[in-house]
Amino acid sequence: MSTHPLDPIFHPRTVALFGVPSKSEAWGAQFHRALVDSGYDKSRMFLINPKADEIDGLPCYHSLTEVPDTVDHVISLVPARVVPELVDQCVAKGVRSLHLFTAGLAETGDPEMAKVERDAIAKLRAAGIRTIGPNCLGLYVPASGMTFSGEFPMESGNVMLISQSGANAGEIVRSLTPRGVRFSKAVSFGNGADLKAHDFFDYAAADPDTEVVVSYLEGVSHGRELFEALKRCAAVKPTIILKGGLSGAGARAASSHTGSLAGSRAVFEAACRQSGAIRVDSMEELQDLTVAIATSARTVGGRRVLLFGGPGGFAVLSSDIIAGQELELPETPAKAKQELREFIPVAGTSVNNPIDANARDREQMQKMFHILCDSGAYDVVFSTSLGSDQGGGPGRGRGRRGPTDEAETRPTPEELEAEHERVREGARILANLQGEIGIPILYVQRGGFGDGANRQASAAYAAGIGTFPSVARAAHTVRQLIEWRARREGLQTIF
Amino acid sequence: MSTHPLDPIFHPRTVALFGVPSKSEAWGAQFHRALVDSGYDKSRMFLINPKADEIDGLPCYHSLTEVPDTVDHVISLVPARVVPELVDQCVAKGVRSLHLFTAGLAETGDPEMAKVERDAIAKLRAAGIRTIGPNCLGLYVPASGMTFSGEFPMESGNVMLISQSGANAGEIVRSLTPRGVRFSKAVSFGNGADLKAHDFFDYAAADPDTEVVVSYLEGVSHGRELFEALKRCAAVKPTIILKGGLSGAGARAASSHTGSLAGSRAVFEAACRQSGAIRVDSMEELQDLTVAIATSARTVGGRRVLLFGGPGGFAVLSSDIIAGQELELPETPAKAKQELREFIPVAGTSVNNPIDANARDREQMQKMFHILCDSGAYDVVFSTSLGSDQGGGPGRGRGRRGPTDEAETRPTPEELEAEHERVREGARILANLQGEIGIPILYVQRGGFGDGANRQASAAYAAGIGTFPSVARAAHTVRQLIEWRARREGLQTIF
Numbered sequence: 001m002s003t004h005p006l007d008p009i010f011h012p013r014t015v016a017l018f019g020v021p022s023k024s025e026a027w028g029a030q031f032h033r034a035l036v037d038s039g040y041d042k043s044r045m046f047l048i049n050p051k052a053d054e055i056d057g058l059p060c061y062h063s064l065t066e067v068p069d070t071v072d073h074v075i076s077l078v079p080a081r082v083v084p085e086l087v088d089q090c091v092a093k094g095v096r097s098l099h100l101f102t103a104g105l106a107e108t109g110d111p112e113m114a115k116v117e118r119d120a121i122a123k124l125r126a127a128g129i130r131t132i133g134p135n136c137l138g139l140y141v142p143a144s145g146m147t148f149s150g151e152f153p154m155e156s157g158n159v160m161l162i163s164q165s166g167a168n169a170g171e172i173v174r175s176l177t178p179r180g181v182r183f184s185k186a187v188s189f190g191n192g193a194d195l196k197a198h199d200f201f202d203y204a205a206a207d208p209d210t211e212v213v214v215s216y217l218e219g220v221s222h223g224r225e226l227f228e229a230l231k232r233c234a235a236v237k238p239t240i241i242l243k244g245g246l247s248g249a250g251a252r253a254a255s256s257h258t259g260s261l262a263g264s265r266a267v268f269e270a271a272c273r274q275s276g277a278i279r280v281d282s283m284e285e286l287q288d289l290t291v292a293i294a295t296s297a298r299t300v301g302g303r304r305v306l307l308f309g310g311p312g313g314f315a316v317l318s319s320d321i322i323a324g325q326e327l328e329l330p331e332t333p334a335k336a337k338q339e340l341r342e343f344i345p346v347a348g349t350s351v352n353n354p355i356d357a358n359a360r361d362r363e364q365m366q367k368m369f370h371i372l373c374d375s376g377a378y379d380v381v382f383s384t385s386l387g388s389d390q391g392g393g394p395g396r397g398r399g400r401r402g403p404t405d406e407a408e409t410r411p412t413p414e415e416l417e418a419e420h421e422r423v424r425e426g427a428r429i430l431a432n433l434q435g436e437i438g439i440p441i442l443y444v445q446r447g448g449f450g451d452g453a454n455r456q457a458s459a460a461y462a463a464g465i466g467t468f469p470s471v472a473r474a475a476h477t478v479r480q481l482i483e484w485r486a487r488r489e490g491l492q493t494i495f
Numbered sequence: 496m497s498t499h500p501l502d503p504i505f506h507p508r509t510v511a512l513f514g515v516p517s518k519s520e521a522w523g524a525q526f527h528r529a530l531v532d533s534g535y536d537k538s539r540m541f542l543i544n545p546k547a548d549e550i551d552g553l554p555c556y557h558s559l560t561e562v563p564d565t566v567d568h569v570i571s572l573v574p575a576r577v578v579p580e581l582v583d584q585c586v587a588k589g590v591r592s593l594h595l596f597t598a599g600l601a602e603t604g605d606p607e608m609a610k611v612e613r614d615a616i617a618k619l620r621a622a623g624i625r626t627i628g629p630n631c632l633g634l635y636v637p638a639s640g641m642t643f644s645g646e647f648p649m650e651s652g653n654v655m656l657i658s659q660s661g662a663n664a665g666e667i668v669r670s671l672t673p674r675g676v677r678f679s680k681a682v683s684f685g686n687g688a689d690l691k692a693h694d695f696f697d698y699a700a701a702d703p704d705t706e707v708v709v710s711y712l713e714g715v716s717h718g719r720e721l722f723e724a725l726k727r728c729a730a731v732k733p734t735i736i737l738k739g740g741l742s743g744a745g746a747r748a749a750s751s752h753t754g755s756l757a758g759s760r761a762v763f764e765a766a767c768r769q770s771g772a773i774r775v776d777s778m779e780e781l782q783d784l785t786v787a788i789a790t791s792a793r794t795v796g797g798r799r800v801l802l803f804g805g806p807g808g809f810a811v812l813s814s815d816i817i818a819g820q821e822l823e824l825p826e827t828p829a830k831a832k833q834e835l836r837e838f839i840p841v842a843g844t845s846v847n848n849p850i851d852a853n854a855r856d857r858e859q860m861q862k863m864f865h866i867l868c869d870s871g872a873y874d875v876v877f878s879t880s881l882g883s884d885q886g887g888g889p890g891r892g893r894g895r896r897g898p899t900d901e902a903e904t905r906p907t908p909e910e911l912e913a914e915h916e917r918v919r920e921g922a923r924i925l926a927n928l929q930g931e932i933g934i935p936i937l938y939v940q941r942g943g944f945g946d947g948a949n950r951q952a953s954a955a956y957a958a959g960i961g962t963f964p965s966v967a968r969a970a971h972t973v974r975q976l977i978e979w980r981a982r983r984e985g986l987q988t989i990f
Contacts, residue, residue, distance in 0.1 A: 027843075080842060104842025135843070165808020171941075218811055244811035247818035252826070256845040257807030282967065283812065312752030313660020316713055316739035317778065323742035331747070347575060347599025348630070350751040410905070446666075450945060472777065 004206045006199060009097045009130060010185050011144040012072030016046040016064055016095075018086055019078035022055050028077035028101065030148070032056070037150030046071065064089040072096045073146075075138060080104035080113060083134075087120045091127040098124060100134030106191055107135055107259035114259075121193045135258060136190025137166030140173065140183065143209070148188070149173070157182020159290060160210040162200040164189055164258050165244070168216045168283070175287050178454035180461020181294060184209040191258050196222055198229035205233040213239040214290050219260025220268070231275040235492055238293045239277045242286045243268050276491040278484050288468060288477040295466035296431075296440040298495055300478050302379030303327045306372055307471070309384030310349075310356025314446065318382075318471040319354060325475040329353050333375045340371055353378075362387060366433055373437035381441045382474050386456050387426035387433070424459045431463035442474045443467045499701045501694060504592045504625060505680050506639040507567035511541040511559055511590075513581055514573030517550050523572035523596065525643070527551070532645030541566065559584040567591045568641075570633060575599035575608060578629075582615045586622040593619060595629035601686055602630050602754035609754075616688045630753060631685025632661030635668065635678065638704070643683070644668075652677020654785060655705040657695040659684055659753050660739070663711045663778070670782050673949035675956020676789060679704040686753050691717055693724035700728040708734040709785050714755025715763070726770040730987055733788045734772045737781045738763050771986040773979050783963060783972040790961035791935040793990055795973050797874030798822045801867055802966070804879030805844075805851025809941065813877075813966040814849060820970040824848050828870045835866055848873075857882060857921075861928055868932035876936045877969050881951050882921035882928070919954045926958035937969045938962045 021029045033056075035045055042058060046067045052060040061067050064074065074095050076086050080102055090098055105117040117134060124131050132138050137148040142156045148166070152173050159181055163169035166188040173186060184207065187200055197217055204213045213233055220226055233239050245254030246265045254260045272279035278293070280286045292298055305327050307318055322329050332340070332353045340351040343364065349357040355372065359365035365387060373381065411419065434441045443460045445453055445467060457467035468474035516524045528551075530540055537553060541562045547555040556562050559569065569590050571581055575597055585593055600612040612629060619626050627633050632643040637651045643661070647668055654676055658664035661683040668681060679702065682695055692712055699708045708728055715721055728734050740749030741760045749755045767774035773788070775781045787793055800822050802813055817824050827835070827848045835846040838859065845851040850867065854860035860882060868876065906914065929936045938955045940948055940962060952962035963969035 102842075104840075108841050110841075163808070165806070165811070167806035168808035168812070171809070216808065218808070242812075244808065244815060247815045249818045249824040250811050250815035252847070253807070253811045253814040253845070253849055256847055257811055257851070282816070311660070311662035312748075313658070313663035313711065313713070313739065314666070316660070316745050316748045316752055317663070317737075319748040320739060320742045320745035321777070323744045329744040345599075346603050346605075347597075350748070352747070352751055354748055356752070 002203070002207045002209070004203050006130070006195070006203045007207075009073070009132070010139065010141045010146075012096065012146070014044045014046065014069055014071050015040075015073045015075065015146070016048055016067060016071045018048045018064060018074050018076045018089075019082065020047045020049055020055060020060070021077065022049060022052045024056060031075055031077065031101065032058070034147050034150040035145070038145065038147045038152070038154050040145045040147075064093045064095070067093070070094075073139075074098045076100045076102045078102055080116060080134075083116055083120050087123050090129055091123065094127075095129060097130050097132065099132040099136075099138035100190075100193075101136065101138065102133070103135040103190075105134045106193065107257065109255075109259070117191070117193050125194065131194035132187065133190045134193060136164070137169060137188040140169070140186040142183065143185075153177055153182060155182050156184060156209065158184055158209065158211040159294060160184045160204045160207060160213050161186035162189075162197060162204065162213065162215040163187070164192065164197070164218045164260070165216055166190070168244075171283065172214065172216065172286065175283070176290060178457060179287070179291050179467055180458040181290060192219065192221065196225070198222060198225040201226075201229035201233040201239070204239075205229075205236055211237060212290065212293050213237050214286060215240065216242045216244065216286070218244045218254040218258050220263040221261065223263065223267070227271045227275065230271060230277055234275045234277040236494065238298070238494055239275075240280060240286060240289050240293065241272060241277050242280050242283065273487055276488045278480075280480075284473065285476070285480065288473050289480060291461070291466040291468070292477045292481060295461060296434060296464050297380075297442050297466040297477065298481065299440050300380045300481055301439070303478075303482060304330050304377065304379040305475070305478070306378040306381045307354035308369070308372070308381055309444075310354070310358075312350070312356055315350065315354040315356050321472045322475045325479045327475055327479060330377045332372065333377050336371050336375045336377075340368065343367075359385075362429055366429075369433050369437055373439060378439060380439055380478060381437075382444050382471060383430065383441050384444050384446055386423065386443055386460060387430040420455060420459075423455050424462070427456070427459035427463040427465065430460070431465055434465065441465055442478070444471050444474050445469055497698070497702045497704075499698050501625070501690070501698045502702075504568070504627075505634065505636045505641075507591065507641070509539045509541065509564055509566050510535075510568045510570065510641070511543055511562060511566045513543045513559060513569050513571045513584075514577065515542045515544055515550060515555070516572065517544060517547045519551060526570055526572065526596065527553070529642050529645040530640070533640065533642045533647070533649050535640045535642075559588045559590070562588070565589075568634075569593045571595045571597045571629075573597055575611060575629075578611055578615050582618050585624055586618065589622075590624060592625050592627065594627040594631075594633035595685075595688075596631065596633065597628070598630040598685075600629045601688065602752065604750075604754070612686070612688050620689065626689035627682065628685045629688060631659070632664060632683040635664070635681040637678065637680075648672055648677060650677050651679060651704065653679055653704065653706040654789060655679045655699045655702060655708050656681035657684075657692060657699065657708065657710040658682070659687065659692070659713045659755070660711055661685070663739075666778060667709065667711065667781065670778070671785060673952060674782070674786050674962055675953040676785060687714065687716065691720070693717060693720040696721075696724035696728040696734070699734075700724075700731055706732060707785065707788050708732050709781060710735065711737045711739065711781070713739045713749040713753050715758040716756065718758065718762070722766045722770065725766060725772055729770045729772040731989065733793070733989055734770075735775060735781060735784050735788065736767060736772050737775050737778065768982055771983045773975075775975075779968065780971070780975065783968050784975060786956070786961040786963070787972045787976060790956060791929060791959050792875075792937050792961040792972065793976065794935050795875045795976055796934070798973075798977065799825050799872065799874040800970070800973070801873040801876045802849035803864070803867070803876055804939075804941075805849070805853075807845070807851055809879075810845065810849035810851050816967045817970045820974045822970055822974060825872045827867065828872050831866045831870045831872075835863065838862075854880075857924055861924075864928050864932055868934060873934060875934055875973060876932075877939050877966060878925065878936050879939050879941055881918065881938055881955060882925040915950060915954075918950050919957070922951070922954035922958040922960065925955070926960055929960065936960055937973070939966050939969050940964055
């Protein structure tokens with residue numbers, strides 16, 4: 001646990017949901033359902049609704065002050081006009097923190113609603129209560145059982161997510177979870193009326209549970225504070241930033257969304273460069289860099305790629321893609337080619353990088369990796385095989401499922417567990433191999449979506465190997481890492 | 496049916512698999528399994544293996560000449576050294592066409608194997624037998640039951656695929672099938688020792704079952720013929736081309752793969768420009784342009800996009816992406832804004848393009864589309880809703896499944912069919928709406944992979960609406976269509 005003053009906000013002992021709707025399909029009802037679905041201890045969760053005595057089988061209090069326990073954290077689900085009443089109750093109850101899911105305040109552009117927001121924050125601050133929001137999804141902290149979606153995993157990880165937008169926070173968690181990433185905590189802070197991006201960067205820098213920081217920002221209302229906090233954070237931890245609203249159309253949308261002034265692209269790029277943060281331009285880049293930074297991929301030391309895995313047409317297009325990212329695909333050294341040809345048949349294969357040859361078994365795969373990489377010709381390997389399968393040509397129909405497989409028989413739990421273990425074993429073998437050859441391996445999935453692909457990615461991640469959904473994204477990520485490292489020259493080394 | 500001389504090759508009455516291995520996991524065994532799995536009439540399929548009397552319950556002949564019926568098409572699964580013997584049997588039997596899956600010939604770079612290939616083709620041609628290959632996967636023709644993968648759908652469509660690489664042909668079919676696309680036929684022709692790209696383009700131009708032509712090429716061994724055939728084909732049908740081997744590394748891989756000389760980028764680009772073909776640079780572009788050309792998206796008449804569907808953070812990033820593709824996101828006209836605000840609440844929404852407001856029901860969605868589009872401010876709509884669902888905010892947990900849902904109860908066939916019908920109904924409503932507003936709608940899926948997403952895409956496609964996996968890909972596709980149409984000025988209009 002951190003001794004940072006914001007730390008208690010992430011670890012409330014008790015939570016009250018203020019204005020929880022009695023109909024489960026209503027907007028706002030998802031919060032208590034998410035907590036219940038995720039196993040939150042119901043004795044530490046209090047529902048507040050002036051008109052209900054019970055919702056979904058849980059007792060309901062008519063006001064915050066009726067709750068027969070201390071309340072650490074309040075989630076507000078009420079409309080904007082009820083906020084003054086909510087604030088009074090929070091002050092009277094002496095809560096520690098408030099998350100305003102409530103929207104319709106400053107971001108509407110209405111001066112009257114902006115004043116409601118300002119007055120509320122002033123009153124809360126005076127009472128020592130910190131606020132997340134308004135207009136956001138708040139906290140996801142697996143270690144303390146806090147979540148805003150019943151779909152998020154409740155295992156903790158080492159990545160902290162700081163996002164103004166709740167939707168984008170959700171998308172980041174949902175897209176990184178199947179790739180193996182787990183979070184120390186995530187916060188969506190919306191309008192940032194009280195707690196702002198710079199507060200969370202300072203917290204992340206100090207948080208012992210966080211090793212990688214990833215963020216989505218729209219506004220830069222306190223530019224100087226943000227830049228200073230970013231410098232402090234990026235000096236000690238890899239810090240990835242995606243900034244929305246950098247185009248004219250995007251800035252207009254950001255203003256409607258979180259009432260943010262988006263700021264100029266040039267200033268933002270300079271802030272990232274000077275702080276050593278990793279600037280990304282899209283959700284895909286954000287996801288890929290997070291995976292890369294959290295796995296062996298971050299150690300990539302040069303541009304010379306070995307692509308291990310065919311088939312032929314894929315190898316041709318992949319070569320074009322890798323060249324397009326200004327990476328190199330050095331030919332297999334003559335001696336290595338000769339050694340490979342001793343056991344790789346000629347027909348339908350290539351022993352010249354990219355390697356298009358299915359290994360017969362794991363021993364042969366290990367042998368191939370050693371022959372190729374011990375030559376010193378390569379800095380990084382892109383492998384389309386996880387070690388648990390040897391690829392397989394198109395049409396071979398092994399392991400790949402059709403577009404709709406609902407009619408298929410489902411495997412038994414035992415078969416499924418045996419399959420999981422086979423995948424985990426393959427990932428461990430590849431990780432060992434990586435240790436032996438001394439250069440990072442990136443696992444590239446070919447057209448893989450669905451449970452099987454997700455299991456492979458999770459197993460690879462657990463073994464320290466990052467998984468990428470295409471050669472294009474693996475190559476682009478390696479290029480970004482190399483360019484970022486070059487830009488960081490002169491700053492402190494963080495890995 | 497076409498009267499083109501190559502047409503019979505696509506419609507064999509009988510097929511022999513020459514050298515079919517007796518072990519079902521062996522390389523080559525996938526062909527008869529694919530045919531059997533796809534319901535090919537076993538009485539028209541003959542297995543040839545000199546050492547077996549029966550394989551997988553099917554009778555096996557020791558040579559082609561033993562087959563007690565005429566043989567139209569032969570699929571060769573034998574090693575390269577057996578090719579001369581195979582050729583003699585084909586000539587003796589008087590077959591019509593041969594598909595050489597067999598690899599290890601000219602593409603190895605070995606002059607002796609190149610001679611085997613040359614001599615075989617000369618002998619076959621002299622006997623009036625046309626050859627597909629060697630070193631390829633051959634034919635996929637749903638109407639005649641031909642396939643090289645048991646996973647491909649056996650419904651016919653209007654897209655013909657011409658691919659040198661079998662792996663890439665497989666990837667194209669597998670990636671486009673869940674998006675609704677169906678094929679009139681696909682051919683993978685590998686080294687192209689006899690039948691070449693230009694032969695297939697000429698066939699496609701004449702084929703009444705083909706309305707859209709899509710191709711993956713590596714080599715340009717007969718550049719002039721290819722260019723002339725491309726001109727003839729692109730003059731009458733939209734013709735999409737992806738060319739592998741345009742980088743140095745890619746050209747090297749192409750040479751190992753299909754023994755192809757890849758040719759220069761400049762010459763290839765000029766050939767596409769002059770012929771009016773649609774040049775694409777990646778598999779993703781190829782897939783997206785195929786979907787666009789086969790749906791209403793191809794009618795897009797300008798750069799002014801209406802993005803319909805939040806939530807806020809998604810709208811902000813999408814705006815940046817759309818601007819990055821040099822498209823416009825015109826503000827909602829003042830009158831339309833006012834009309835929308837009459838029934839869209841202020842909190843948590845935006846009625847300014849991008850529209851971030853969930854419609855209450857279909858009637859409201861139709862009303863919103865009319866208010867927005869009847870203003871004349873837009874050329875194209877990107878909708879994140881298919882009409883069958885109204886989106887739903889993050890964390891609402893409606894319809895979106897977690898990363899692993901194996902433990903969930905499976906819906907009954909009746910529930911599934913009701914869900915399918917709901918999706919189809921939504922797609923039809925959106926298509927009707929499209930007819931009313933008079934501009935194309937592109938359906939953009941947010942993070943959707945899996946059976947549910949595929950059902951939506953197929954239903955949309957059936958209603959004439961293209962589905963795209965992200966705003967980035969929809970926007971890039973629209974930009975490419977507009978730029979291609981500008982480049983085609985002066986050529987015949989094909990749609």
